[in-house]
Amino acid sequence: MxxxxxxxxxxxxxxxxxxxxxxxxxxxxxxxxxxxxxxxxxxxxxxxxxxxxxxxxxxxxxxxxxxxxxxxxxxxxxxxxxxxxxxxxxxxxxxxxxxVSMVYQDPAKALNPTLTIGRQLTEACETAGIARADAPAQARAMLERTRIADAERVMRRYPHQLSGGMQQRVCIAMALVARPxxxxxxxxxxxxxxxxxxxxxxxxxxxxxxxxxxxxxxxxxxxxxxxxxxxxxxxxxxxxxxxxxxxxxxxxxxxxxxxxxxxxxxQPGGSKRVGRLESIPxxxxxxxxxTPPCPFEPRCPLATGICRTETPPWTPAAAHRVRCHHHD
The missing domain is CATH 3.40.50.300 (P-loop containing nucleotide triphosphate hydrolases)
Incomplete structure (x- = not known):
C-alpha cells in the first residue's frame, strides 16, 4: 500500500x-x-x-x-x-x-431563479477563465453536450421553466465548464x-x-x-x-x-409477492x-465487548479494506 x-x-x-x-x-x-x-x-x-x-x-x-x-x-x-x-x-x-466542481441534490436550489440559464452558464464560463466574447458559444456547446435539444431556446429560459431532469443537466454542464x-x-x-x-x-x-x-x-x-x-x-x-x-x-x-x-x-428478477424487504434493526x-468505538456496535449481530472498548483498525489489505474486529 x-x-x-x-x-x-x-x-x-x-x-x-x-x-x-x-x-x-x-x-x-x-x-x-x-x-x-x-x-x-x-x-x-x-x-x-x-x-x-x-x-x-x-x-x-x-x-x-x-x-x-x-x-x-x-x-x-x-x-x-x-x-x-x-x-x-x-x-x-x-x-x-x-x-473542483459540485452538482447538488436539488438543482432548483442550486440555480439562481432570477437569471436566465444562458446568463448563469456564461458567468460560469467566465469564472472558469473563458474569454467573455467566447463564453456564450461555449455555454451553448456545453448544453448540447448534455443532450439538451434546442440549446439556444433553453439559454433564454429561467430555471422554473425547465423540468427537474433538464435543470440537473444544466447543473452538470455548469460543473464541467472548467474541466475540473x-x-x-x-x-x-x-x-x-x-x-x-x-x-x-x-x-x-x-x-x-x-x-x-x-x-x-x-x-x-x-x-x-x-x-x-x-x-x-x-x-x-x-x-x-x-x-x-x-x-x-x-x-x-x-x-x-x-x-x-x-x-x-x-433481488433482480425477484417476485413482488415475496413479502417485505429486509431491514436493519x-x-x-x-x-x-x-457512539461506541465501533459506531455500528448497538445494531451489530456480531458485536462483543471489544467493539464497545476499542476502535476497530483497518485491515492490512489495501485493495479491499474494512474496519471491524470480526471481519473474518
Missing amino acids: RDAAAQAAAAALAMDRVEVAYRVRGRDRQVLRDVSLAIGPHEAYGLVGESGCGKSTVAFAAMRYLAGNGRVTAGRIEVAGADLAALDRAALRRLRAQA DLLILDEPTTGLDATIEAEVLDLIAELRREFGAAVLFISHNLAVVARTCDRIGVLYAGMLIEEGATADVFANPRHPYTLALLRCLP GRLPPPGAA
Missing part, C-alpha cells in the same frame, strides 16, 4: 484522518471521525450510507464549504494536490472555479423518475469519459453506485468502515453493516451523537 503522501500526490481528492465537528449550543458535535480516502485521476468513487451518516459533510469538507459552525478539527484534505487549509480566499476561489480535476455529485438523481435517472446516469458516465474528471458520487442508492463507480466506500455514523472495488464489495462484503445494506436491496445515531 502506498503511503499517505504518495497517495495524495497522485489523487484528485485525498483525505487523511479527517475529522469534522459542528458547534451546537456551545459544544462541538463530531460528525466525521478519522476519514481517510483517496480518489485517483479519472476514477469514480461512490460514497454510500444511510441519510444522516455524514456523506454530504465529506463533500462540503472537500469544497471547504462547511457551514459557519462547522470546522475540520483534525486531518488534511488535498484537492488536485492543493492543501485546502493552506489556501487563502483568492486561491480557494480559483480552486473552486477550475479544479474532481467532480462531486451529491445525490444527483434524487427526485427524478426512473427513466430520467437512467438518462442522467448515462450522461454522467459519458461526460466523465469525455472530460476525464475524477468523480466523488454520493448516494444512499447502492444500485446507482454499482452502475456508476469503480470503487466504493461505506460510511456509517461519520466513520468510513469498508472500501474496495465496487464489484468486490458487492460480491464479498466484509463489514456486517455493508452486508446488511446489500440484503436490503430487492435499530437506528442510525443522530449526527454528532456519542
